[in-house]
Amino acid sequence: MGGPTTSRALADALAEGLRDAGAERIFGVPGGGPNLDMIGAAAERGIDFVLTHGETAACIAASTYGRLTGTPGVAVVTRGPGLTSAANGLAQATLDRAPLLLISDTVTAASADRTAHQRLDQVGAATPLTKWSGTLGHTDPKDVVTAAARLALEAPAGAVHLAFDPTTPGDAPPAPSPRSTVDPQDLATARKLVTASRHPVVIVGVDAVREGAALREALAGLDCPVLVTYEAKGVVPESWPTFAGLFTGAALERPLLERADLVLGVGLDPVEPMPGPWPGDAAVVLVHTHPVETGYFGDPLLLVGPYATLLPALVGAAAPEWPSGAGSTANAATLHRLGEHPATPNGALTPLDVVRTARGSLGDALLTVDAGAHMLVTMPVWATNGPDPVLISNGLATMGFALPAAIGAALARPGRRVACLTGDGGLGMAMAEIETLARLALDVTVVVFNDAALTLIALKQRAAQGGAPAITYRATDFAAVAVAMGVRGVVVDDIDGLRRALASSARGPLVVDARIDPASYRHVIRTIRG
Structure with a gap:
């Protein structure tokens, strides 16, 4: 039985499969041609598109959105660099057990013998990073998409990849795992x-x-x-x-x-x-x-x-x-041990000050946390009664997670403030997505623990391991960067300044550049990891 053999016809089948699977949004960076067909077909069926600056950010935002809504998170990327740039997002979804369906354009089977430009084995490249990777072709594409989305959601949730190729029959995702019965x-x-x-x-x-x-x-x-x-x-x-x-x-x-x-x-x-x-x-x-x-x-x-x-x-x-x-x-004893670090000179802002003040000012906001030394303070100290989980990359433990996750979280929970706590290294990896916050007018407060260093790595560094050049940056004014991208930005270096910056009743995106003294991190890592 024949199926869709043009890009637009296959895009229509894709969009119908996504709609039937419960998909609500697509995140991504289009590369023209088939990508735009996918986005247009989805829009006609009520599935919105969210443009990001990077493919990994699109995947993180999508899988976070899927995790919070119970729907398949969906991302669309172009072929070649689009797929390879999404690799970290695929790994994050798979190891952090978040549902993600990534659809990539690809060099078609019909043109592969004469097209070397951007030709990669994209199905093979994505395979070790996903629960399953295959080709979306012209055989039963709607059912294939629905099954792929179901696979992404099936526990343990994770990433699934489909390469979009209307010139080939395509592949069928594996059947759902049989339910286990207790002995x-x-x-x-x-x-x-x-x-x-x-x-x-x-x-x-x-x-x-x-x-x-x-x-x-x-x-x-x-x-x-x-x-x-x-x-x-x-x-x-x-x-x-x-x-x-x-x-x-x-x-x-x-x-x-x-x-x-x-x-x-x-x-x-x-x-x-x-x-x-x-x-x-x-x-x-x-x-x-x-x-x-x-x-x-x-x-x-x-x-x-x-x-x-x-x-x-x-x-x-x-x-x-x-x-x-x-x-x-037991929890109180832990918090007491964490708070026993030596005082900083001249009232300098400590990571513990930042977490306590942000929690006190923002309340029980939906929290995203990046990898880095600040995470070690944030996770035990920031109290939450849920029911939404704190959003953090733990299985992969990737930097650059918190800001894209905050975008996905804010879209999944409209009306609820999102707090994004990140280090300067992690924000540097995803900084372009500050513009996405501005464009979408999302109620996200980004707090940057800024000490111009990879501090968690510095705590592990020994002699003859590269010294300061391996772990330090020039100082960056993240508040100025935010303002340049259309977001309110404030620099703070003490508790009172931080409290004032967070006290505003105005909703919408905000970046608080907290200049911290990292000295207490050594005490924190000893307390938590020994």
Whole structure:
């Protein structure tokens, strides 16, 4: 049976498949020709297009939008450099478990024998970065698009790539994975472990985010400490007396885990913790919606199934004997240790000052955080009661994430302020997207921890590893850059100045260039990572 063999006809089928899959927006950087056909066909079907300055930024914004809305995040790029520039965005979506469908133009099969310009094996290039990479051709394209979008959303969510080529039949995405059923004997064994435990600790991970309501309902009556990973921060309200802080796979939570006789991991993904040995000798039970690697966690018992079924069965068997408020006590001790750094000279602004002041001024805003030293302060100190998670790249841990993620978040949550906390290095990688904030008039407050250095790398640097030239930049006036791009920009160097900058009731984009003293970071990294 024949199918669409022209660019516009295939674009129409693509747009219909996206509409049927629930896609709401497309992000990207078009390269002409087929890309513009895709954008035009989608617009005719009510799917908006958001122009970004970079392909990786488009992917990050799209996958963030998809994560928050429960829809497939969609990005469109051109062939050659468009696809290769999107590589980091594909990896981010896959390792951070965010749904992304990337459609790239490509040199068609019909012209490949005479066209070398921008000719790459784009399907092969994207394969190791995605859940699946294939060609969208003229055989059942609408169904292929719908199946590809479904695959991106299927747990674990991640990136899927389609190369757009109307001259070839194309490929079919793999069928959905069969749903796993829980072995009754494994469930009985897990219940016995939970029943016997007197000091259980719950660790909530990224896979539980999409079923946050069921998770909160199950854990609300369980009186034992609850830790969250970076990507699950916000799923458990931090106002709960059981909230115990972050699980990082490092020193931060070790005192609590050493007291535990059972660890119940809910949605805990091995992509999340710091590499290193699993702490403690407690028995481990993992609950997950899909099969997951377990080697990091020692010799755990893995139960695969829906949280709404498994968690009540396990929690109902628990009889913890922790002192009342053990979770909040542990979290308070962590925050106290972080705050014990030496005072800075002349009242200089510290990273802890920035986080506390921003949280106090902006309230429980939807938060995006970049990779870098500032992240180590932000994640434990910024309190949130959700239900949206804090948005951070943890599985890939890429710089340049926070600003594109803030764009996706602001579009996904209109009416809610977004706080974007980033270092100067990370903002430098995505700085052009400040113009996107201005053009879309998004309610995003960007706070830059500006010390003109890759400070987290500097803390790891040793003798004979390049010295200052390897980790320092010239000072950049990010406020001036923002103003040049049409966004309000303010430079601050003390708490009062920061508070005034953030106190404005005016909504819309704002860039606050916070000139910080990085000296306290060394204390922070010792406290968190040991």
